[in-house]
Amino acid sequence: MLAIRLPADVEQRLEALARATGRTKTFYAREAILEHLDDLEDLYLAEQRLIDIRAGKTQTVPLDELMKRYGLDD
Template sequence: MLALRLPPDVEQRLEALAKATGRTKTYYAREAILEHLDDLEDLYLAEQELIEIRAGRSTTIPLEEVMKQYGLAD
C-alpha cells in the first residue's frame, strides 16, 4: 500500500486523464512508477559509482581498452 500527495495541478491532470480514459488514477500512478523505476535505480547506481571513482575506491577502463579486450577495435 502506498499513499502520496501530489501537487494540485498534477492531481487535476491525473484525474482528467483517468476520467477521459475510464481507467483509475491508481492505474496511471502505478504505470508511471513502473516506467521510471529502472531509470531511477540506474541513476542512483551511477551516482554511487561516481562517488567511488572520485574517492579512489574504484577505477575506470578506457573504452579503447575494452574494445580491444572484446575484439571490437578497428
C-alpha cells in the same frame, strides 16, 4: 499500500486522464512509477559509481583498451 500527495495541478491532470479513459488514478500512478523506476535505479547506481571512482575505490578502463580487450577495435 502507498499514499502520496500531489500538487493540485497534477492531481487535476490525473483525474482528467482517468475520467477520459475510464481507468483509475491508481492505474496511472502505478504505470508512472513502473515506467520510471528503472531509470531511478540506474541513476542511483551511476551516482554511487561516480562517488567510488572519485574516492579511488573503483578503477576505470579507457574505452580504447576495453575495445581491444574484447576484439571490438576493428
